[in-house]
Amino acid sequence: MTVWDRPEPPPSPAPLDRERIVAAAVALADESGLDGVSLRKVAGRLNAGPMRLYGYIATKQELFDLMVDEVYAEILPEERPDDWREALSTLAHRTRHAALRHPWLADLLGGRPALGPNALSVGEATLAALDGLADIDTALRAVETVSAYFTGAIRREIANLRAERATGLSRHDWQRAHGPQLTKTLATGRFPALTKAVYGGTDVDPETTFTTGLEWVLDAVATKLTPPPE
Template sequence: MPLDQERIVAAAIALADEGGLDGVSLRKVAARLNAGPMRLYGYISTKQELFDLMVDEVYAEILPQEQPGDWREALGTLAHRTRHAALRHEWLADLLGGRPALGPNALAVGEVTLAALESVAGIDTAMRAVETVGAYFTGAIRREIANLRAERATGLSKHDWQRASGPHLTRMLATGRFPALAKAVHDGTDVDAEASFETGLDWVLDAVAAKLTRPSA
């Protein structure tokens, strides 16, 4: 089968899905495609360019099928679809939050999101809203992926780890130095990652809504 950029990116994504970004190199991609490494340089100049193309391919999964009905739906959809994409492709979490992605799919996602916000806010306010929500879901996604990786590395689920850490935590809380943490441990509600993500996102969107509806000075 002839070599092309689409096949190269698909092979790189498959490798990253299997072994993370450390498992991706032009040599390994070439081997996956039964091609000589030098052949790839006709399509990809650097590993960073390959990563950029991989990210943009995943943005095609994030792009909503229809224009969101309003700004809140647009930002919520962006957050949820990014999280779902990262759970399918955990390596994405390592590449979120840096310089903006500029591939065609990433730009299409940005266009859909800003268009929904621009109808109710000036462009500067719209950009700050996107940045704020993006900062939230990027951090939340990275934490969730880090926990998943820790579970695999240690063989301990969240609850197994909590049980194993229980004696140490009990001794520390018994000193009386951490009363707020003690209350959180004994009286707080434990929720799963999805519920935590949803709650935090609602709070951030509520804050954006308050800003958008605040009268101008």
């Protein structure tokens, strides 16, 4: 029986339920990352004894599952997109925005499929937009391909943000700090392709980078969407 199917304990004098537990866990993770989340710390946030939480959640993994599904409620589009490209683009952008609000989400993306009710609703809305455009295996590969792109892109962006917080250096501060060393290295002539990229490439913001890569992936997916024979 999953955590979503298991009944909650009867009410007690101090109000406690899974919704409050998950909200407290998400708040802790937003503040300190996943390392800052434990059943003991969640119980402390709720002024409850740690053992009381085991009546609602059996393991830390169950707590993480509930936290992820809570964030999937933010990813779920307000209206179901009819166009497949809009559906996949919406999924990518809303997942990125959710991860920027909850950076710990990046650590839990890309593993086994999330099976909570909100995650399933997101999956349903996404696949429904591809219905009739290709056989089911092609539709699944399309979603997996786009998901693989935005999961990797989100993890990279979050890793950079964490590095900024850890070092106190913004991306541009870091570039300026390492500029002299890089300039000296490139002047040796050993890295002509990198030299061209450094001096001739356009420096764009993370959102532009994300959107451009996503559009390229969607263009590639479009070439594989052929309606199945009747």
